[in-house]
Amino acid sequence: MKNHNQMASTNSQGPLSGVDWFKLTSNLYFVITRPLIEVAYGIRSSRIPLAECFLWGDFVGGIICLHLDQALFRNMGIPNWYPHKATIYYSYCAILMTSGFWFWGLFQSMLRTKLIKRLTQVFIEVGLKSPLGKLPSFIFDYPVDEFTRKMRLGRSCFSLEQFEKAKPALESSLQIYIDEMRESRENGSLDIIYSHSPMPTITHIENIETIPALSFVIGKTRAKQLTTTLQKVPHLMVAGQTGGGKSTFLRGLITTLYLNNSDYSFTLIDLKGGLEFQTFENLSRIKVIPSVKQAITNLQNLERTLKERMDLLKANDCKDIDAYRSLREEDRKDSPGSHRGKLGRHILVIDEAAEMFLAGSHAQAGDIQTARRVLSQIARQGRSVGVHLIIATQRPDAKALDPQVKANLTGVVCFQMLNDASSITVLGVGRATELPAIAGRAIWKCGSEMIEVQTPYLSTEEVDRLMEKHKSESPKTYLGDKDE
Numbered sequence: 001m002k003n004h005n006q007m008a009s010t011n012s013q014g015p016l017s018g019v020d021w022f023k024l025t026s027n028l029y030f031v032i033t034r035p036l037i038e039v040a041y042g043i044r045s046s047r048i049p050l051a052e053c054f055l056w057g058d059f060v061g062g063i064i065c066l067h068l069d070q071a072l073f074r075n076m077g078i079p080n081w082y083p084h085k086a087t088i089y090y091s092y093c094a095i096l097m098t099s100g101f102w103f104w105g106l107f108q109s110m111l112r113t114k115l116i117k118r119l120t121q122v123f124i125e126v127g128l129k130s131p132l133g134k135l136p137s138f139i140f141d142y143p144v145d146e147f148t149r150k151m152r153l154g155r156s157c158f159s160l161e162q163f164e165k166a167k168p169a170l171e172s173s174l175q176i177y178i179d180e181m182r183e184s185r186e187n188g189s190l191d192i193i194y195s196h197s198p199m200p201t202i203t204h205i206e207n208i209e210t211i212p213a214l215s216f217v218i219g220k221t222r223a224k225q226l227t228t229t230l231q232k233v234p235h236l237m238v239a240g241q242t243g244g245g246k247s248t249f250l251r252g253l254i255t256t257l258y259l260n261n262s263d264y265s266f267t268l269i270d271l272k273g274g275l276e277f278q279t280f281e282n283l284s285r286i287k288v289i290p291s292v293k294q295a296i297t298n299l300q301n302l303e304r305t306l307k308e309r310m311d312l313l314k315a316n317d318c319k320d321i322d323a324y325r326s327l328r329e330e331d332r333k334d335s336p337g338s339h340r341g342k343l344g345r346h347i348l349v350i351d352e353a354a355e356m357f358l359a360g361s362h363a364q365a366g367d368i369q370t371a372r373r374v375l376s377q378i379a380r381q382g383r384s385v386g387v388h389l390i391i392a393t394q395r396p397d398a399k400a401l402d403p404q405v406k407a408n409l410t411g412v413v414c415f416q417m418l419n420d421a422s423s424i425t426v427l428g429v430g431r432a433t434e435l436p437a438i439a440g441r442a443i444w445k446c447g448s449e450m451i452e453v454q455t456p457y458l459s460t461e462e463v464d465r466l467m468e469k470h471k472s473e474s475p476k477t478y479l480g481d482k483d484e
């Protein structure tokens with residue numbers, strides 16, 4: 001019995017007897033587990049700077065290869081601490097070479113701890129503390145694009161209305177601009193979409209009559225007016241649920257291109273009876289098509305135009321329209337008497353493309369096939385011959401929009417979408433459902449770039465005013481502007 005007691009007392013005074021296990025576990029969690037979780041989150045949301053982390057790994061690898069680390073151990077007077085055993089040595093190399101990821105994770109978890117502390121203080125200040133002392137809990141906070149972030153909170157016992165009421169106080173305490181608060185009833189969470197700089201709720205095209213040729217305005221980001229060109233984005237898709245601002249965006253785009261490119265011609269197909277594009281009627285370089293039947297005939301003409309333009313480029317040994325336009329007039333091989341000297345670009349705009357492909361009783365199945373074929377051809381070959389396609393649709397699915405056409409619409413303006421599935425169809429991610437319900441608010445996607453913009457507002461009255469002087473222009477016939 002005595003021996004047993006002695007043993008127990010010896011054990012209690014062992015090397016680990018003074019260890020505070022709780023503190024050790026929480027420190028290990030903070031130093032190892034938490035950074036690893038942050039790295040996993042970072043990889044999932046693609047916000048981890050992978051290139052820098054790998055570069056760091058290469059740098060450390062270089063040091064190990066040159067045995068500089070061994071020299072460092074020697075200089076520090078601890079050469080025996082250097083891992084000479086093979087298994088330990090390889091683990092040592094692996095840990096050092098991936099330490100860039102760990103540093104990043106550690107930094108993120110430190111930021112997170114700081115944010116939680118700040119939030120706790122702010123929730124108390126703005127009155128989001130229940131009588132039992134409960135506060136909303138922090139779940140995550142990550143960037144959704146260059147300027148916008150999303151923070152998810154556990155709502156605890158608070159309703160969306162309570163958060164909405166506290167919004168101005170939250171904005172001033174956290175020095176942020178909240179675009180939207182959205183609750184999820186199922187998991188009791190609240191998403192706050194916010195930024196550190198304000199997003200305009202309405203914007204106009206600045207100096208619309210002096211925008212460079214080929215260029216058009218996408219919208220305003222939190223920092224600047226974003227423009228692009230038809231060379232960078234030859235074909236464009238404009239998607240979004242009803243009332244998002246698709247037709248308004250098209251109005252601004254058509255007006256900009258018309259005013260600043262005197263040799264462009266336009267075909268505007270508006271299958272909602274021509275109402276959206278009424279304002280462009282009676283302009284010499286614009287043809288407004290209000291019905292499916294007429295649209296099909298026009299598309300067939302355009303198919304011929306495409307072929308003629310390709311033949312013309314081939315005959316002149318030009319790879320694209322720009323090469324052709326840069327030829328001297330006397331060097332061009334045009335057929336005699338043709339009006340091709342000023343081969344201009346042609347813009348085909350279709351507002352609500354689904355109306356054409358799901359036309360049902362309005363059109364024959366054969367006609368729809370023709371429309372699909374021509375659009376696919378323009379999408380594939382139009383860029384080089386200067387025929388551009390701009391399609392707006394509420395329904396971006398395969399039935400309403402040919403996948404081959406969609407694949408060639410390199411630029412996408414996506415307004416708010418009803419559900420993640422539609423957003424994923426257009427953008428590849430559910431980002432468009434996270435947009436606030438503000439008319440004109442959209443995501444601009446071009447290549448891997450995805451950015452929130454407020455698209456410009458241009459009223460029909462303003463278009464009328466701007467186009468007034470062009471209404472008296474004499475009609476011109478350009479290739480691509482054939483009469484049916």
Ligand SMILES: Nc1ncnc2c1ncn2[C@@H]1O[C@H](COP(=O)(O)OP(=O)(O)OP(=O)(O)O)[C@@H](O)[C@H]1O
Nearest residue numbers: 202241242243244245246247248439440455456457
């Ligand atoms: N960029 C904008 N800025 C401010 N308000 C806008 C903007 N775009 C659209 N709106 C407002 O939203 C309304 C609906 O816009 P619009 O008709 O362009 O939507 P839509 O996406 O074409 O809808 P639908 O699919 O039903 O045709 C407009 O009448 C206008 O008042």
Ligand SMILES: [Mg+2]
Nearest residue numbers: 246247276351
């Ligand atoms: Mg519309």
